[in-house]
Amino acid sequence: MDEACYLDHGVSGYGVAVKLHRDRVVEAAEIGALLREMMDAIAVECVARGARFIGHIKSHLVCSEGTLKADTIGINHPAALHGSLRGPAKDLFVAINSIVQGITEEEVKDSTLKAAHGLAERHGFQVVKEKEHLYFDRYDFASDEEYMKQLEQQLEKEPGA
Secondary structure, eight states: OOOOGTTTTOOEEEEEEEEEEEEEEEOOHHHHHHHHHHHHHHHHHHHHTTEEEEEEEEEEEEETEEEEEEEESSSTTTOOOEESSSSSSEEEEEEEEEEEEOOOOHHHHHHHHHHHHHHHHHHHEEEEEEEEHHHHHGGGGHHHHHHHHHHHHHSSSOOTT
C-alpha cells in the first residue's frame, strides 16, 4: 500500500456555503465566468501554499435563473463549467468543496475563502452569509428549488445549533 498521500498532512478538505448579493443584476455569462475563475483561483492559492495535488475543487451555484456547476482538478486543468442560467441574477447561493493533498485543512480553508471572497468582491458581490459544511453531493441530485431551500436552511442555522 502506498502511504505517501497520508504523510505530511495527507488529503485535506474544506466546504463552505455562501450567499452572494449584488444590488443590480449580473449577466449570466459573467456569473459563469465568476464561478470558473473562483475554482481556478482556489487551486492557485492551494498550490502557492505548497499543495502537491489538487484532488477536486468543485462548486454548485443556484439562483432564481437556474444552476451552474464548476470544477477543476488542478492548475493545469482550467475549470469546467456545466449548466446554464436563463437570464441575469443578483442573489447567488454557492456551495464550494476543496479537496487537496499536501497542505493542512486550515490552509485549504484559508485558500478557499481568500479566493472566494476576492473573486466575489472583484465581480461586485458582497458575501451576505457564509457557513461551513461537510459535503454537498447530496445536493447534486436535488431540484434547483430544493437545493436553494436546503442552502437557505443551512445558512439560517446558528453556529453550534
